[in-house]
Amino acid sequence: MTSTNRPATVSRRRALQASGAALAALAAPALVRAQTPKIRIGYWPIAAGLPFYSAVELGYFKDAGLDVEVQRYAGAQQIMEAMLSGRSDGSANGTGSANIAIGELASPGTFKLFCSNPSNAKNVLDEVLVPAGSPAKTIADLKGKKVLSGPGIQNTTLAKTVLERGGATGATVTELPIGQHVAALAAGQADACYTLEPTGTIGRMKGATRTLEAGVIARYILGDPMAPWFGGSASLTSAFIRQHPEEARKFITAYGKGVDYVRKQPAEARGFLKGYTAIEGALTAEVPLAAYTMYNEFTTSDIAYFQKFFDLFSDKGVFSARLKVDSMLYKG
Known part of the structure; x- marks a missing residue:
């Protein structure tokens, strides 16, 4: 009886092994993905x-x-x-x-x-914008004005330093997401903004803002308009x-x-x-x-x-x- 059942036992073992190998093969891609x-x-x-x-x-x-x-x-x-x-x-x-x-x-x-x-005056990222109709011609013309900056300590510190070194004494800096800068200037909520591209391009193409000065970090922080910031x-x-x-x-x-x-x-x-x-x-x-x-x-x-x-x-x-x-x- 034992010898009669042996082939069946071997067949079942081989079937289980084959099934296990198939499952392993199916699982392999998932394992790779998980890793x-x-x-x-x-x-x-x-x-x-x-x-x-x-x-x-x-x-x-x-x-x-x-x-x-x-x-x-x-x-x-x-x-x-x-x-x-x-x-x-x-x-x-x-x-x-x-x-x-x-x-x-x-x-x-x-x-x-x-x-x-x-970035610098040639490879522009940073810039100070004013409303299209603003009489300001230089950073110094922003004395006592309300200026926006992007959120975060880097933006606010740089905005304050640029204004200070550009002669805009008494200007105040307020944080606002850069996507809102153009609308805020157009609505008269601020006199200028220190911002990053593409804000200047958007404002210019809409006729809402103009660039007062670009590459301001290279000039006022690094001391050379063409220095890499x-x-x-x-x-x-x-x-x-x-x-x-x-x-x-x-x-x-x-x-x-x-x-x-x-x-x-x-x-x-x-x-x-x-x-x-x-x-x-x-x-x-x-x-x-x-x-x-x-x-x-x-x-x-x-x-x-x-x-x-x-x-x-x-x-x-x-x-x-x-x-x-x-x-x-x-x-x-």
Whole structure:
């Protein structure tokens, strides 16, 4: 009887083994997917984030096998706080470098900058706008006036310093989301605003505002209208880089392709501002673009200007201590 049942027992065993192998094969892709981390990247709707927008829309991250979650925030400070609390893994370009630095001072070793977006009088990002009919001709003409700035400590500190150094004594600075700057000026709620592109382009094309001066940080903070102001940076948290080194390298490489695309095909890249910023359609062709510097492209001069920008915040008491830019740069 035992020998009669043996073939049936063997058959059942083989069937179970085959079934187990089939289940394992079906489960394998799910296991691979589970091991691929979601990379949560925060951005706020300004033109400087263009390399990130391009990389997402052109599929550079997907082509690298990465799962990138796009997170939109109202301001750079919120992005930093999300990274600090573990709700976000990185930031797109345009996120205030000083905002990130404040997070770094609060929790040393948390942030690594891998790309920054220098701007100046030529590669315009920062600007002071006034209503189209304003009689103001210089920054000094804003003495005693009400001036808006974007939200967060970087924007307000820079706005106050530009006004101070430009001779606009007695001016007051009020925070307001940059998407509301044009409407506020048009409605007479303020006399001017320190803002970032594409705000100036939107106001100009609507006939509501005009640019009083562009590249104001390079001139009034760095002392040279053509100096590179590294006001915004793309970053990853050190925790993500440490836990997922391969994915971090792939992400930075794919992001670099986005930078290269913006450099080589700016006209086409501008189209990706739609949906990510407040500017759409033919207006995208009018937006001036910041430049971009990857972590392995920084020169000694670049780092010196970047440090001068950071030192303003330590001099003003915004930073609790002097922070060395080089310590925050991703090393590859």
